[in-house]
Structure formats: structure tokens, C-alpha cells
Amino acid sequence: MTLSTRIRSGGCLCGAARYTVRGEPLRVGLCHYSDRRKSSGSVFVAFAVWPRSSFCQSGETSTYAGRSFCPRCGGRLFCLSDRFAEVRIGSLDDAPSDLQPIQEIWIKRRETWLHPIEGAPGNTKRMPSMPWILRKTELSLPRFHFIPPPFRANPGRC
Numbered sequence: 001m002t003l004s005t006r007i008r009s010g011g012c013l014c015g016a017a018r019y020t021v022r023g024e025p026l027r028v029g030l031c032h033y034s035d036r037r038k039s040s041g042s043v044f045v046a047f048a049v050w051p052r053s054s055f056c057q058s059g060e061t062s063t064y065a066g067r068s069f070c071p072r073c074g075g076r077l078f079c080l081s082d083r084f085a086e087v088r089i090g091s092l093d094d095a096p097s098d099l100q101p102i103q104e105i106w107i108k109r110r111e112t113w114l115h116p117i118e119g120a121p122g123n124t125k126r127m128p129s130m131p132w133i134l135r136k137t138e139l140s141l142p143r144f145h146f147i148p149p150p151f152r153a154n155p156g157r158c
């Protein structure tokens, strides 16, 4: 099996919602944003983004503000758009995973007792984790604008 065909699996705590992602992620990062903190109950979210076409799910999920979770056990799982699948690394079956964050976003909200990721580019206030929410405008790097999320309440199955 080559790296490009590697399949990782994940799911919720009770096992009712499952998913797989094929190949290597487009990026891996940590987000300290206040919405992420509130939705996870943790002080940051570790995420990895794959092309939507590399993502496959089974079982029932519910979605709130683009964030999908198991309606039975409440396990937070992923955010889906037509183009991307952003998976919460903690929901992967392998622990620890082999995924290394290479970016941090919203470091303004990082807990003071957490150390920065050494050498991580993008230690900025508004680098997009969910690329459909903030998108780079043209070629001017630091400017981002809001894009209405194309979230679907009932994402398609593969």
C-alpha cells in the first residue's frame, strides 16, 4: 500500500458513526478559536483536512453550525463541505496518530500553558482551518473574506 492509498478510520465513542479517509491529508493543524473551544469543550481542536472525495462515512450524524457529531453519544467528528472534509484528529481510531500539526490558528486564544508548535508557519490570527469559511482573496496573502458555508445538514454517504 502506498501513502496515497492509505486509509485511516475513525468514529464516535459509541461506534454508531464511522468514517474513513483515503490518502494523506492536505493539511494538519490546531485551532484555538473560541467557537472551536465551545463546540469541543476543549481548549483547542486538532484537525486534518482531506479532499471531500477521499472521505466516506456510515451511520447517522447530526450537524450544528457545520460541525457533525454522533447524536447518540455526542462524539465530535468532522466538518464537511462539497470540497473538503475536516476531521477531528482525536476521532481517528489510531492513538496516537501519525499526523503532525504544521499550523496553528487563532493563537491569540491559545492557553498560556500551551507551547507553540515549533516552526509552524501560519501562527496568525486568521489562517483558515475550514477553507470554505475564510478564503484567500486573489493573490494578496493576509486578506481573507467571509464565505457563507455550504454546509449540508445531512451530508451524503459514499
Ligand SMILES: [Zn+2]
Binding pocket: 012, 013, 014, 015, 016, 017, 070, 071, 072, 073, 074, 075
Ligand atoms: Zn456515538
